[in-house]
Amino acid sequence: MRKNVIDDKKVVRYESFGGIVGLNNPPTLVFVDREFMKEMGYESSELWQQQRNYLSAPTEVHFNITNACPMSCRHCTSDSGSRSSGDLSNEDIKKAIDVLSEMKVFHIAFGGGELFERTDAIDIAEYASSKGIVPNATTNGYYITTPLAEKCKVFGQINISIDGIGSKYGVIRGVDSFEYADRAAKLLVEAGVNTGINCMVTNANFDDLEEVVAYAADIGMKEVLFLRLKPSGRAKAIYDKYKLTQEQNKLFYRSLMRMARKYKINLQVDCSFIPHICYHNPPEKVMKLLGIEGCEGGNVLLGVRHDGLINACSHYPSYYENIHKLPHMWNEHEHFKQFRERHITDETCIKCNYFKLCRGGCPLFSEFITGDFNAPDPECPIIRQRQL
Ligand code: SF4
Ligand code: SF4
Incomplete structure (x- = not known):
C-alpha cells in the first residue's frame, strides 16, 4: 500500500x-x-x-457554472431554470479554477442548473484537468449526444439525476424526462465514462429505490448516490410534503444494506444522511463503505454559486464573498467557523455514541425546522423518537 x-x-x-x-x-x-x-x-x-481542526483547503468543490436548466424541476435545491444573466464568464471560471489549483483542491464537481447549457463545459473541465484537478459532473442528461458523451471522458465521473425509472421519473420533480436521462446514461456508459446516479430520496419514491439501483447495475453504471431531500432552493416549498416519514427514516439503512448485498454496485449516501445511519449503530467499516463522514461543509466541501459567490455547503441558503477571496476567507470568515465549530448542547446528542462523528447531523435541517443552526437535526430518528 x-x-x-x-x-x-x-x-x-x-x-x-x-x-x-x-x-x-x-x-x-x-x-x-x-x-x-x-x-x-x-x-x-x-x-x-499548528494544531487545527480543519483542512488547509477544501478537497472537493461543488461549482455551479450556470443557473440555467431546461427542466425547472420542483425539487431543485439551487432554484435553477430560466437562463440567468449572472453566470461567470469562461475567463472568470478559469481564474476561479486557478485559485482552487493554487490551494491544491483535488476535485471539482461541476453542476448547475444544467452544466451542458454552457457550450464551454468541456473546455472548463479540460482546463481544471490541466491544472491537476479531477473534474466530475452532475447532469440531467438532456443535452448528451454520442459526440458529447465521447468528450465527457475528461470527467472523472458523471452522475445523472434519476429519482425513479420510467413513468416514476417525474413523480417528485414534476417533469417527465426519463427518456433523456436514460439515453444519456446509456451513451455515457457506452463511451466508457464512469457514470453514476444521483437519486433524491423522498416519501414518494422510497418504495421504488431498488428499481433505481437495479437499473444502474443493469446498464453498467458504477454508483448510486442517495441524496436527502433538502429544504433548500425550490425544494423548500415541497419539503414538508415529500420528506421521509419517521418509519422511512428508520428503515432507510436496512433498505440500503439489503440493496448493497443484492447488487454489485457502489451505493453511497450524502453527508446529511448520517443520523439515519448512526441510528442503527453500524460498525466503522460500513460507515466507510457508504462514504459517511458527518457534516463536511467548510472543511472537505466548498460551494461556489454560478455568480462566483462561495459558502461552506452548496445547499446552504446564503452565499458570501467572491471565490477570489477564498484563501483569506477560508481561515478567517465566521461562516466557515460556524460550520466547523457547531455548538451542540443537546444532551441526547452529546451522549450519543456517534456524536464525535455526527456532531448533531445536518445543520440545514436544524436551521430550517427549528431556526437554530446549533440544534440537533430534528429528523434524526433518535431525536425524533424523543419528541414523539
Ligand atoms: S450542511 Fe453539512 S451535512 Fe448538510 S448537506 Fe451540507 S455539508 Fe452535508
Ligand atoms: S443523536 Fe445527535 S449525534 Fe446522535 S445520530 Fe442523532 S443527530 Fe447524530
Missing part, C-alpha cells in the same frame, strides 16, 4: 496532521501522517507546527 501511494501520487498537499495524497488510479484521496510524508520526500511544513 505504501509503495502504491508513493508511486501513484498525482497531487500532494500538506495538512497539520501530515498530508493528503491524490492518487491517479483509482482517483482517490489518502490521508497520511507526517512520517509518511517524509518517506515520500516531503520536508517539514509550517502547518506541522
Whole structure:
C-alpha cells in the first residue's frame, strides 16, 4: 500500500496532521501522517507546527457554472431554470479554477442548473484537468449526444439525476424526462465514462429505490448516490410534503444494506444522511463503505454559486464573498467557523455514541425546522423518537 501511494501520487498537499495524497488510479484521496510524508520526500511544513481542526483547503468543490436548466424541476435545491444573466464568464471560471489549483483542491464537481447549457463545459473541465484537478459532473442528461458523451471522458465521473425509472421519473420533480436521462446514461456508459446516479430520496419514491439501483447495475453504471431531500432552493416549498416519514427514516439503512448485498454496485449516501445511519449503530467499516463522514461543509466541501459567490455547503441558503477571496476567507470568515465549530448542547446528542462523528447531523435541517443552526437535526430518528 505504501509503495502504491508513493508511486501513484498525482497531487500532494500538506495538512497539520501530515498530508493528503491524490492518487491517479483509482482517483482517490489518502490521508497520511507526517512520517509518511517524509518517506515520500516531503520536508517539514509550517502547518506541522499548528494544531487545527480543519483542512488547509477544501478537497472537493461543488461549482455551479450556470443557473440555467431546461427542466425547472420542483425539487431543485439551487432554484435553477430560466437562463440567468449572472453566470461567470469562461475567463472568470478559469481564474476561479486557478485559485482552487493554487490551494491544491483535488476535485471539482461541476453542476448547475444544467452544466451542458454552457457550450464551454468541456473546455472548463479540460482546463481544471490541466491544472491537476479531477473534474466530475452532475447532469440531467438532456443535452448528451454520442459526440458529447465521447468528450465527457475528461470527467472523472458523471452522475445523472434519476429519482425513479420510467413513468416514476417525474413523480417528485414534476417533469417527465426519463427518456433523456436514460439515453444519456446509456451513451455515457457506452463511451466508457464512469457514470453514476444521483437519486433524491423522498416519501414518494422510497418504495421504488431498488428499481433505481437495479437499473444502474443493469446498464453498467458504477454508483448510486442517495441524496436527502433538502429544504433548500425550490425544494423548500415541497419539503414538508415529500420528506421521509419517521418509519422511512428508520428503515432507510436496512433498505440500503439489503440493496448493497443484492447488487454489485457502489451505493453511497450524502453527508446529511448520517443520523439515519448512526441510528442503527453500524460498525466503522460500513460507515466507510457508504462514504459517511458527518457534516463536511467548510472543511472537505466548498460551494461556489454560478455568480462566483462561495459558502461552506452548496445547499446552504446564503452565499458570501467572491471565490477570489477564498484563501483569506477560508481561515478567517465566521461562516466557515460556524460550520466547523457547531455548538451542540443537546444532551441526547452529546451522549450519543456517534456524536464525535455526527456532531448533531445536518445543520440545514436544524436551521430550517427549528431556526437554530446549533440544534440537533430534528429528523434524526433518535431525536425524533424523543419528541414523539
Ligand atoms: S450542511 Fe453539512 S451535512 Fe448538510 S448537506 Fe451540507 S455539508 Fe452535508
Ligand atoms: S443523536 Fe445527535 S449525534 Fe446522535 S445520530 Fe442523532 S443527530 Fe447524530
